[in-house]
Amino acid sequence: MFSEILMQVIALDNLMIILGCTLYGTFVGAIPGLTATMAVALLVPFTFYLDPVPAISAIVATTTTAIFAGDISGTLLRIPGTPASAAYIDDAYRLSKVGRAKTSLLVSVTTAAIGGVVGVIILSLLAPQLARIAISFSSFESFWLACLGLTCAVLTGHGTVPKSLASLFIGLAIASVGIDIAVGHPRFTFGLPELLDGISFIPAMIGIFAFSEVLRSVQSTLNGQAAAASAKEKLGQAAARAGRALGTYRTTIARSSIMGTLIGALPGAGADIAAWISYAVARRFSKEPEKFGNGHLEGIAAGGSANNAAIAGAWTPSLVFGIPGDSVTAIAIGVLMLKGLSPGPRIFIDQPELIHTLFGSFFLANIIMLPMGLLAIMMSSYILRIPRAIMTPIILLFSLVGAYAINGTAVAIWIVLGLGITGYFMEENGIPLAPAILGIVLGKIIEDNFMVSMIKAQGNISAFFEREYSMILGVATVLLWCYLIVRTGVELMSKRHRNL
Amino acid sequence: MKTKLLSAAAALCVAIVMSVQAFAACDWKPERAVTFIVPWGAGGGTDANSRMMASMLSEKFGVPFNVVNRTGGNGVTGHSAIATAKPDGYTIGAATVEINTMHWVGLTDLTYENISPIALIDIVPAGVTVKKGSPFTSVTELIAYAGENPGELTGSGTSQGGIWHLALAGMLQSEGLAPDAIRWIPSKGAGPAMQELMAGGVDVVTVALSESKSLIEQGELVGLAYMHNERMAALPDVPTTKEELASGWTLAAWITLSGPEGMPEDIVCSYEAAVKEIVGTQQWADFKVSRGATVVDMGSAELIEMMKQSDSDLGATIKAIGLAK
Numbered sequence: 001m002f003s004e005i006l007m008q009v010i011a012l013d014n015l016m017i018i019l020g021c022t023l024y025g026t027f028v029g030a031i032p033g034l035t036a037t038m039a040v041a042l043l044v045p046f047t048f049y050l051d052p053v054p055a056i057s058a059i060v061a062t063t064t065t066a067i068f069a070g071d072i073s074g075t076l077l078r079i080p081g082t083p084a085s086a087a088y089i090d091d092a093y094r095l096s097k098v099g100r101a102k103t104s105l106l107v108s109v110t111t112a113a114i115g116g117v118v119g120v121i122i123l124s125l126l127a128p129q130l131a132r133i134a135i136s137f138s139s140f141e142s143f144w145l146a147c148l149g150l151t152c153a154v155l156t157g158h159g160t161v162p163k164s165l166a167s168l169f170i171g172l173a174i175a176s177v178g179i180d181i182a183v184g185h186p187r188f189t190f191g192l193p194e195l196l197d198g199i200s201f202i203p204a205m206i207g208i209f210a211f212s213e214v215l216r217s218v219q220s221t222l223n224g225q226a227a228a229a230s231a232k233e234k235l236g237q238a239a240a241r242a243g244r245a246l247g248t249y250r251t252t253i254a255r256s257s258i259m260g261t262l263i264g265a266l267p268g269a270g271a272d273i274a275a276w277i278s279y280a281v282a283r284r285f286s287k288e289p290e291k292f293g294n295g296h297l298e299g300i301a302a303g304g305s306a307n308n309a310a311i312a313g314a315w316t317p318s319l320v321f322g323i324p325g326d327s328v329t330a331i332a333i334g335v336l337m338l339k340g341l342s343p344g345p346r347i348f349i350d351q352p353e354l355i356h357t358l359f360g361s362f363f364l365a366n367i368i369m370l371p372m373g374l375l376a377i378m379m380s381s382y383i384l385r386i387p388r389a390i391m392t393p394i395i396l397l398f399s400l401v402g403a404y405a406i407n408g409t410a411v412a413i414w415i416v417l418g419l420g421i422t423g424y425f426m427e428e429n430g431i432p433l434a435p436a437i438l439g440i441v442l443g444k445i446i447e448d449n450f451m452v453s454m455i456k457a458q459g460n461i462s463a464f465f466e467r468e469y470s471m472i473l474g475v476a477t478v479l480l481w482c483y484l485i486v487r488t489g490v491e492l493m494s495k496r497h498r499n500l
Numbered sequence: 501m502k503t504k505l506l507s508a509a510a511a512l513c514v515a516i517v518m519s520v521q522a523f524a525a526c527d528w529k530p531e532r533a534v535t536f537i538v539p540w541g542a543g544g545g546t547d548a549n550s551r552m553m554a555s556m557l558s559e560k561f562g563v564p565f566n567v568v569n570r571t572g573g574n575g576v577t578g579h580s581a582i583a584t585a586k587p588d589g590y591t592i593g594a595a596t597v598e599i600n601t602m603h604w605v606g607l608t609d610l611t612y613e614n615i616s617p618i619a620l621i622d623i624v625p626a627g628v629t630v631k632k633g634s635p636f637t638s639v640t641e642l643i644a645y646a647g648e649n650p651g652e653l654t655g656s657g658t659s660q661g662g663i664w665h666l667a668l669a670g671m672l673q674s675e676g677l678a679p680d681a682i683r684w685i686p687s688k689g690a691g692p693a694m695q696e697l698m699a700g701g702v703d704v705v706t707v708a709l710s711e712s713k714s715l716i717e718q719g720e721l722v723g724l725a726y727m728h729n730e731r732m733a734a735l736p737d738v739p740t741t742k743e744e745l746a747s748g749w750t751l752a753a754w755i756t757l758s759g760p761e762g763m764p765e766d767i768v769c770s771y772e773a774a775v776k777e778i779v780g781t782q783q784w785a786d787f788k789v790s791r792g793a794t795v796v797d798m799g800s801a802e803l804i805e806m807m808k809q810s811d812s813d814l815g816a817t818i819k820a821i822g823l824a825k
Contacts, residue, residue: 041569048555138701179573182686184605184660193580197572267695322714323695330541330691334548337791342714448688456654456685456701 005353008053009360017054018365021061022372028062029069030376032079032206032402036066037327044331052339052354057361059332063311064365067271068112068373071304072380075104077395079210079402083201083441084271084307086434087156087279087299089209094295102238102381107245107297108304109373111253115305116366118257119264119312124359128348130265130313131320133469137267139456140464143449144473145266146442149273151480152280153435156292161488163431170426171439174199174419175447182451194411203403203412204419204440208433210399211420216427217392235378245297252282252298253305260306264313270326271310272441278306293432312362319343319355528770530589533564537585537593539578541571544689545711545791546755549622550594552787553757556778574598574659576608583614587763592771594621595758597663600811604818605661606825612807616763617756619775620798620806625728625752626667627709627738629721631697639725639744642704643675650681656693657707660686661823664693666814667727667751668706669821674747679821697721708753709735710792727751734792754810756803772799 008014021043028039039062047055070081075092085092095104122130137145154164177188178198189195246253256278263274282302283292292299314326322343324330336343341351348355383391399420403412423433457463465471536554540546547569554565570578575598585591595615602608628639636642646653657664665686669679682704687693690707694715697705704724705712709732715721716735723738727750731740742748757775759768778784779797788795798806818824 044551045555045567048551135695135698136700138696138699140701141699182660184574184607184686193573193577196576267692317695321698321720323691323698327541330544334544338548338552338787339790342717344714344718345720346718452685452687455683 005356005360008353008357009364014054014057014357014361015364017050017058018061018361018368021058022065022365022368025062025065026069026072026372026376029066029081030072030380032073032077032081032210032398034402034405035082035202036063036070037331039063039066040328040331044335047335048338052336052341053357053361055335055339056332056358057365059328059335060358060362061365061368063328064112064116064308064362065369065372067307067311068109068304068369069376071108071112072105072376075101075108076380076383077210077398078213079395079399080205080437082271082307083205083437084275084303084310086205086209086437087275087307088303090293090432090434091296091299095297095300096384098295099233100238100241100295101384102233102235102377103241103245104297104300105377105381106238106242106374107300109370109377110242110246111256111301111305112308112373113366113370114253115257115260115307115309116312116369117363118254118305119261119309120359120362120366122258122261123312123315123362124356127316128320128345130262130316134265134267134317135321135323136469138467138470139449139452140467140470141473142267143446143453143464144470144477145263145273146446146449147477148473148480149276150438150442150446151477151484152276153438154484155280155480156276156283156434159430159432160491161484162492163429164435165484165488167426167431167433167435168439170422170431171436172443173439174204174436175440175443178444180447180451182448182455192411194409198444199415199440200406200412201437201440202406203415205437206399206403207416207419208423208426208436210395211416212423212427212433214392214396214399215420215424217388221389221392233381242297245301249298249301252286252302255285256282256302256306257309260309261313263306264310265316267317267323270314271307272438274310274313275303275307276438279303308366319347319358320345525766526769526773528589528764528767530561530563532590533566534558534561534589535585535591536565536567537578537582537591538567538569539571539575539582539594539596539598541569545622545624545708546594546596548791549755552784553594553621553775553778556781556784557774560774560778574602574607574662576602576610579610579615580608582758583610583761585760587616587760587767589759589763589767589771592618592757592759595756597753597755597810597814600807600814601661601663601666601818604815604824612804612811614761616759616761616768616800617803617807618759618768618771618800619757619779620754620796620803621757621775621779622755622793623752623796624708624710624754624793625726625732625750626664626706627712627723627727628671628725628741629694629697629705629707629709629712629716629723630703631700632720632722634703634722636704636724637722639739639741642724643672643677643745646672646681647675647677650678651683653682653703654685654701655682655704655706656685656687656696656702657690657705658687658693660684661818662686663751663753664690664706664708666817666821668704670751670817671706671727671741671745671747671749673817673820674749675745694721709738713792732792733794756807768800 028034070085074080074085074089075096078093080086080089092104260274264270283289317323318329403416538550558565570581582593655668673679690711693705696702716723725741726738727741
């Protein structure tokens with residue numbers, strides 16, 4: 001059976017498709033505003049003409065590389081490709097500014113591949129058991145998991161705790177725009193139908209990170225401080241540095257890969273929460289926590305491996321029960337059903353070849369991503385040689401077009417401009433940007449799960465601690481909150497002392 | 501005099517020929533790419549049916565039919581996009597049952613009169629599904645228990661006022677219970693609702709039986725009833741509500757192919773003819789079997805009648821359960 005599966009995985013058509021799709025995934029992922037989900041949605045019509053195995057390989061290869069490629073624009077232009085990359089964008093962009101873009105990206109691509117491989121190994125060994133846990137998650141558990149993710153954003157923010165909290169609440173306030181799921185009432189939409197669905201995180205991310213950076217670079221050009229980035233980093237040097245980092249941070253990478261897979265398997269926000277929690281945990285266990293957020297490779301390694309591992313993890317509930325773990329696997333299930341295959345426990349017994357070929361393709365896609373990513377890194381690094389005065393308007397153009405492309409509405413452009421200015425003033429005042437993004441991404445998830453849980457419990461708040469997993473997660477979150485409140489108090493007090 | 505008569509006759513002939521052409525030519529053909537709007541997300545039932553239809557239409561007409569998922573606002577965004585597009589035949593879309601529910605609950609002013617229905621593509625009857633090991637083994641037991649203990653059980657499947665909510669509340673109401681005897685827990689769709697059911701967060705879901713079919717076949721979930729006149733071929737052991745319930749309650753969602761408001765008759769009938777041809781093919785039949793569905797064949801005139809009936813029925817249900825605005 002093994003050789004059969006191997007033959008299927010490395011069959012010429014499957015191989016060509018994986019190769020083509022890694023290229024496609026890299027391209028789409030690197031373009032700001034185009035997401036992994038969009039890349040997969042665009043693939044669907046083509047999968048009509050493919051057999052089930054190559055069809056799934058195509059989806060797997062595209063997502064895997066698109067998530068990594070989001071780091072390219074994040075590192076070079078400060079436009080994260082996905083909210084999952086936003087966790088370590090400050091580290092990556094700072095490295096790029098001091099001329100170490102290649103090192104940062106090499107760490108990104110290798111840890112992404114490691115995370116992906118670890119993810120698929122765990123998936124192939126433990127999928128049914130993992131799925132049992134995932135399926136016992138109701139709205140109570142999802143609520144606490146998302147809260148835990150948010151808490152990590154405050155823990156990792158490189159400002160003070162009060163300022164990180166401020167950033168988080170700005171994000172949550174933005175997330176409150178749109179229809180609320182529980183009662184179906186539109187909020188803060190000002191009668192604009194485009195706002196019914198809330199503020200999408202892509203224009204928000206482009207505005208807060210990219211546009212605010214454009215504003216800042218205009219200011220520094222005017223002040224005559226435009227320091228030309230020393231982009232001339234030799235590939236050999238970069239590879240050596242990246243190699244050393246991989247060796248030094250091997251426990252971080254291993255831990256983040258495993259955590260990423262497990263968190264990705266749980267229903268909820270998958271890769272995003274995985275990256276943030278892993279980043280926070282890495283910082284907690286790091287010997288140099290103060291370096292996080294200032295261009296530290298360990299943070300990139302933690303987040304980069306976790307988000308790709310989560311991609312594999314998200315397949316668990318989809319394959320075992322046919323219940324999608326995220327939007328990408330939702331599309332994949334649709335494709336499988338179109339081929340007359342219904343995912344579920346029986347697919348492991350009835351069609352083990354299909355499942356194992358899927359795992360094989362996953363594995364292969366992560367390996368092929370390495371040379372493909374290297375190519376993309378070498379090509380994209382030329383961007384840094386372009387003078388700032390030429391690059392800035394191009395970034396602006398890309399930002400606006402990328403935001404517009406999401407829903408094809410001009411409202412998205414206003415969101416970019418509005419949030420860009422907000423982001424600029426936040427940074428001017430030392431308020432970190434990343435927690436705001438997580439607030440926008442998780443705000444809706446938290447609210448939906450909270451409202452649904454409250455309706456179920458008929459307003460009885462103790463229900464949040466009644467179920468087994470929800471009690472564990474709930475107690476852990478509440479303890480973290482207590483710790484944060486104490487730290488906020490201490491930081492505010494010490495500041496007052498200094499001022500006196 | 502003679503020449504005058506002749507020319508009048510000729511003019512009459514021309515007029516007749518022209519009017520016949522205007523009414524029933526049905527030979528309109530798209531000459532460039534057509535946009536096919538789907539108001540729901542990629543991967544769902546509407547999306548799968550639309551993509552299949554789009555690819556077969558593009559084979560037939562020889563121009564691309566680009567499927568665009570305009571999701572959001574519980575279906576308002578996509579349906580508005582279909583209704584308000586230029587009715588030149590280059591924008592069509594999959595209007596679904598929500599066109600008849602959204603306006604009753606006050607989400608939008610759009611009704612089925614703001615679109616040009618072309619053909620029915622799919623009928624999706626609701627189901628009554630519980631977790632394996634549930635104390636309920638039939639829909640009558642479930643309803644009897646809910647009648648004795650109103651508000652104790654919970655059900656889910658879609659948003660508040662969504663089609664599967666109407667399926668549950670309407671069934672309870674037609675059986676003489678309060679429509680909220682089983683409390684509705686809103687969810688973002690069938691997938692999350694089934695996740696809640698399996699996690700023990702709710703007691704019953706009323707999503708389409710075709711959506712819970714694979715989990716029922718695997719023994720994770722149990723189908724108590726199919727809200728339809730006939731049993732589902734793929735799940736012959738699940739009884740229909742028509743057999744089980746005194747009221748004979750049934751409810752199905754549906755998917756149509758529709759154009760914008762005011763689409764010219766010859767474009768409508770050209771598409772209608774094309775769809776009629778497509779649903780007759782083996783390829784379409786195979787696709788339907790793979791989804792556990794049956795082929796439906798209903799043209800524009802019949803569809804408009806059906807939508808009219810459905811609109812007043814759903815309106816009555818929505819008013820009865822107190823969700824009308």
